[in-house]
């Protein structure tokens with residue numbers, strides 16, 4: 001990919017159009033597209049290598065994963081147990 005030139009049309013994911021569209025290269029760094037402009041809505045943004053940005057759900061997942069890595073780990077087992085006890089108590093109270 002060393003033959004990229006400014007103004008070349010390449011595919012990339014546009015966050016405004018929310019899909020892959022044609023983009024014109026507006027800046028090149030290290031022979032790679034750095035910034036591109038959507039040919040549909042003319043929105044400038046960093047070249048995303050055709051990857052859609054992570055959804056909010058994915059970000060949340062990453063956050064949880066980071067917490068696990070940070071050693072906050074046994075949250076799942078610790079959180080499940082008191083929840084069960086609460087349920088049992090609630091059932092008894094209803095009777």
Ligand SMILES: [Zn+2]
Nearest residue numbers: 014017038041
């Ligand atoms: Zn666009």
